[in-house]
Amino acid sequence: MSGHGTPVPMTSHPVTGLTGTAEVPGDKSISHRSLIFGAMAVGETRVTGLLEGDDVLDTAKAMRAFGAEVTRDEDGTWHIHGVGVGGFAEPDQVIDCGNSGTGVRLIMGAAATCPISVTYTGDASLTKRPMARVTDPLALFGTQAVGRSGGRLPMTLVGAADPVPVRYTVPVPSAQVKSAVLLAGLNAPGKTVVIEQEATRDHTERMLAGFGAEITVEDTDEGRVITLTGQPELQPQVIAVPRDPSSAAFPVCAALITPGSDVLVPGIGLNPTRAGLYTTLREMGADLSYENMREEGGEPVADLRARFSPDMKGIEVPPERAASMIDEYPILSVVASHASGVTMMRGVKELRVKESDRIDAMATGLRANGIAVDEGEDWWSVHGEGPGGMAGGATVQSHLDHRIAMSFMVAGMASKAPIKVDDGSPITTSFPIFEPLMTALGAELRTR
Numbered sequence: 001m002s003g004h005g006t007p008v009p010m011t012s013h014p015v016t017g018l019t020g021t022a023e024v025p026g027d028k029s030i031s032h033r034s035l036i037f038g039a040m041a042v043g044e045t046r047v048t049g050l051l052e053g054d055d056v057l058d059t060a061k062a063m064r065a066f067g068a069e070v071t072r073d074e075d076g077t078w079h080i081h082g083v084g085v086g087g088f089a090e091p092d093q094v095i096d097c098g099n100s101g102t103g104v105r106l107i108m109g110a111a112a113t114c115p116i117s118v119t120y121t122g123d124a125s126l127t128k129r130p131m132a133r134v135t136d137p138l139a140l141f142g143t144q145a146v147g148r149s150g151g152r153l154p155m156t157l158v159g160a161a162d163p164v165p166v167r168y169t170v171p172v173p174s175a176q177v178k179s180a181v182l183l184a185g186l187n188a189p190g191k192t193v194v195i196e197q198e199a200t201r202d203h204t205e206r207m208l209a210g211f212g213a214e215i216t217v218e219d220t221d222e223g224r225v226i227t228l229t230g231q232p233e234l235q236p237q238v239i240a241v242p243r244d245p246s247s248a249a250f251p252v253c254a255a256l257i258t259p260g261s262d263v264l265v266p267g268i269g270l271n272p273t274r275a276g277l278y279t280t281l282r283e284m285g286a287d288l289s290y291e292n293m294r295e296e297g298g299e300p301v302a303d304l305r306a307r308f309s310p311d312m313k314g315i316e317v318p319p320e321r322a323a324s325m326i327d328e329y330p331i332l333s334v335v336a337s338h339a340s341g342v343t344m345m346r347g348v349k350e351l352r353v354k355e356s357d358r359i360d361a362m363a364t365g366l367r368a369n370g371i372a373v374d375e376g377e378d379w380w381s382v383h384g385e386g387p388g389g390m391a392g393g394a395t396v397q398s399h400l401d402h403r404i405a406m407s408f409m410v411a412g413m414a415s416k417a418p419i420k421v422d423d424g425s426p427i428t429t430s431f432p433i434f435e436p437l438m439t440a441l442g443a444e445l446r447t448r
Contacts, residue, residue: 010405010424010435012412013444014392017260020441022251026051026241027269028430029175029203030299032102034239035059036110037211038080039068040087040186041234047078049241054429055100062107065091085234086187090116094154097122099355099400099429102176104153105134109180112143113163113187121154125355125400125426131155133172134180140166141184165190165230169223172350173323175200175273178226182208182215188230197223200323201273206298211237242269242301246327247431249277250406251441253331255306256286257338257387257414263441266303267296276325277332278304284312284339310387312339319347326350330362330407337371338414339384349378355426356399365408368394369419393417402426406434413443 026049036059038045050056060070060078067089069081083089088111095118097104104120108131111118121127132151139145141163147155165188170177178194182204185192205226208215214229248268255261270278270290281288287309290302314336322345325332329345336343351358359380363373370391372383392415398405405424412419424447427434435445 005425007423008425008447009420009422010409011418011420011446011448012409013418013446014415015258015413015442015444018255018258018413018441018443019262022263022265022437022441024243024247024251024265024268024437025053025431025433027244028053028056028246029102029201030207030241031056032059032106033203033207034241035063035070035080036106036183037207037234038236039063039066039082040085040110041082041211041236042084043082043236045080045082045236045239047080047239047241048076050078051241051244051430053432054098055103058096058098058100059103059107062095062097062103065093065095066111082234082236085231086114088114088116091118094119094121097126099123099125099402099426101126101129101355105131105176105180106183108134108138108157109183112138112157112159112184113141114159115161117156117158119154119156123400127153130353133174133177137166137168137177137181138184140168141188143184163188165192167193169195173198173200174350175204179204182226182228185228185230186213186232190230192228192230194226195223198320198323199224199273201271203271210298211235240296242296242299243267245269245274248304249328249331250410250431250434251438252288252304252306253335254410254413254438254443256281256288256309256312257335259308259387261306261308264303264305267301268304270300270302273324276321277328280315280317280321280325280332281335284315284335285309286312314339314341314343314384316344317346322347322350327403330358330403331410333362333366333382334407334411336382336384337366337390337411338387340386342381342383344379344381346379348380352377355401356404358401358404361397361399361401361404362407365394365396365404368396369411369415388414388416390415391417392419395420395422398423398426400426402429402431406431409438409445
């Protein structure tokens with residue numbers, strides 16, 4: 001399947017007894033950063049477990065276009081021979097980031113303080129997403145941006161020839177914005193400071209430290225203050241990418257709502273800035289346990305075991321948890337449909353500007369399948385019907401959004417009637433083995 005081509009309708013049929021082991025792909029956030037940081041280091045970085053979905057492969061193509069040598073062995077090991085901080089060459093072609101907001105925003109940051117001009121574009125979904133949230137702070141370094149109205153792609157960035165370090169407070173919780181500024185700060189002299197009022201996923205900070213950058217993080221009255229000393233020589237690394245907690249959410253949640261299920265999802269990264277969904281599910285009463293807890297590559301990791309949980313209750317999800325589970329609200333809303341009572345989600349306006357307006361997309365699809373949903377600009381609530389309470393039977397629009405498509409495929413496994421999405425092709429952007437993995441557990445998914 002391809003997120004850029006002909007629509008691929010998919011239908012999920014009700015099943016019972018999802019069982020087995022779900023080996024989900026590598027973490028998408030860490031995969032993007034492994035390629036970008038490897039390209040900015042001097043020497044060879046080796047990466048195993050890289051997510052080979054469309055989004056990450058587009059980032060690999062971009063790093064090649066900037067002059068890095070990026071190759072893959074038959075055993076799945078990736079090799080990145082970097083060009084050093086500030087060493088990006090001006091690409092001969094437009095950088096197409098496909099469906100990936102993370103990819104384009106991090107790459108913009110990495111190239112923003114190099115004296116080169118780069119034009120960026122993406123698919124129909126990405127060209128609707130706001131880029132000013134990144135280009136505005138990059139302008140503080142001296143970078144110039146010219147794009148479509150509303151700060152949308154296609155867009156050309158002219159890198160700062162003489163960048164200056166900046167001090168920037170992130171206006172909304174966004175790991176992408178924070179990371180773009182830090183990446184730009186790598187090639188600026190002096191200290192670049194980023195302040196966030198709410199902690200977001202911290203893979204960038206952890207990995208920059210691992211590559212040898214001088215970076216400190218301090219909790220103050222201003223917020224979380226991240227200070228990066230510019231113009232380091234990044235050292236190449238050997239990286240084993242942990243498995244993606246956002247991808248793991250789909251087999252885990254499918255098991256929780258499908259009768260007779262018992263699924264093990266091994267080796268999942270449980271960085272506290274990413275694990276909010278699993279905390280929330282346990283608060284709802286999910287039969288979800290962490291096994292074999294350990295640390296790999298500086299990240300906490302565990303095996304997740306999820307069993308059918310008929311006694312889950314609706315809860316109010318703390319708004320301060322939103323940053324640690326922003327991508328998981330769509331699938332959480334599916335679980336909430338099978339809980340008893342109302343699940344309230346606040347502080348989630350960021351969902352309005354993801355690959356789609358995820359609140360609207362999920363609310364519309366859930367209502368079509370018999371679930372009551374209330375919504376506002378920054379909140380939404382799902383009225384649970386208890387185990388097996390979703391009627392199903394509707395066709396839902398995915399809006400070129402992989403998480404919307406996968407969420408409704410999971411919903412169909414536990415509904416009374418099959419659920420169809422108009423286009424499942426975007427799933428390959430983050431979870432290329434979703435269909436065979438879920439089918440091996442016992443799901444009945446059909447493409448036609």
